[in-house]
Amino acid sequence: MSELLNEQLSALVDGELPVAETALLLKRLEREPELAARLARYQAYGDLLRGHQPHASGDGLRHRISAALKAEAPLTVAPDRARVARLWTRAVSGLAVAAGVAAVSLVLLQQGRTSAPTQGVAAAVPAGEPTVTGTPVQPPKIAAAGVVAQASTETREPVSYVTPAPRPRLQVMPQAELARYVMAHSEVSAPLAARSVLVHLVADAPVAESPDP
């Protein structure tokens, strides 16, 4: 794996990769599952460096992460010192901003008690003008009928407490039956959960149906 590719993956996670390079890298990610697994790890390690792992703690976790990092010495976070310093600076400045926000919130609360109620975030959402971010999206192209999406791949991902870990597939019920219930259920899910469920319906690799028990 070239140093350039490592840098590109790292920049993608940090939102610093130019749009043209992003498109090329994403195409490559589709073809190379090992690269995709590495992207997930970069996100995870980036989170760790930024301190976004509040739910799992303890020496066991530290040892496992440290073991995973050592096992993958050529692949994982061995960023240059400047990069680490930048991440720490970002984390520290984040804390400073958070402290500032807390102080301002207190002031706002006091003002709110003597004047109008504080407006929520929803009220602050700008209306009207469309917001454009990232690269433009083209309408879907017509694809050939009957071509099945191929997503079944093997990865050599180490045990991780941060990246989505492979889980055993429960496929006792026939897949079409599962999809039927999940679709019906998605109608009553909150939008985020409903989207997640439907994404899985689309993204899940086709699995051969098992006989009814």
Add this chain to the structure above:
Amino acid sequence: MTRSLRRRLGVTAGAALSLVWPVVAVIAAESARDWLKAMNDALATKTYQGDFLHIADGHIERLRILHRVRDNEVAEHLLTLAGGGREVLRINGELRCFLPDQQRVLIETEGPSGGLLGTLPSFGAELERNYRLELEGRERSSLGRESRILAVVPRDGYRFGYRLWLDAESKMPVRTDLVDAHGRVLEQLLFTALVVGGSLPDSAFRPSLDATSYTAVRGPASRPTPSGVALDWHLTRVPPGFEVRSVDQQAASDGVEPVTHVVLSDGLAAISVFIEGPPPPPRQAVAGQGRVGTAFLSSRVVSGHQVTAVGEVPLHTVDLIAAGVLPPDAPPGALRAIEPLAQP
């Protein structure tokens, strides 16, 4: 400074902190709730189109979503960018899932609730009982824009949580990590391109594959009848924090008992319990478990009926609920009260 003065200052500072801290906590929680509500509103009410990576189970896939809200009607198209794969279309209250690998199209008609826009959670006080909401800071997202990180941390193992990177301007979740109660990430959705606003033509909501020869299969909640029916079945094992929100009865195919659809919620996660009459031969009610992504299912056969619990919660949660469903004529001894449940 004398020792007594230092002690007095310390006591005063401690007392001041103890007075201020609950206020800070309340402000933080309400602010986090505001962000959560803003995200939910954005997802349900804004027109947007985007490409994103879906990372789970060691797989990565590129997907595209097109979502249009026009005249209070939602149209949505979800497809893989690999082409020719599965697709989901939601148009005018009808959900269609195209499965080219099975040559089938699953059709689900929305219930009387009005679909997506009618089911937004209220994010009330009960949410706080079941989840801890935390604003974790700001960060540049994968789109290179400022985002706010919101953590929705489950208070027990009966539900999942989220860590969300919300775009500071549009409030759209540009990265979503689904996590369990131990903080393990189960899946990630990472937007690489997103356009919020504007308009999408009708042509964007047509399947990109030729499904004319597919077999249509209607879901268990199709052809709904008016809601508000009484639930005569018994749910004896419901995890803490979940409450029954609605009971609907929908006509099934001809000659089959109506399907009862019970919806439970803890303020964020929803669980559906479907109670279906004995299927016509040669079909048989089956018991089993399943998973589609982060939605787990547990099915049981109870008095010849098919009882299925499904939700974006851990398997043991839906398993528990399904195992506790008893028929209307269950003997009084079987209707045991909900016992204290061990922490999973």
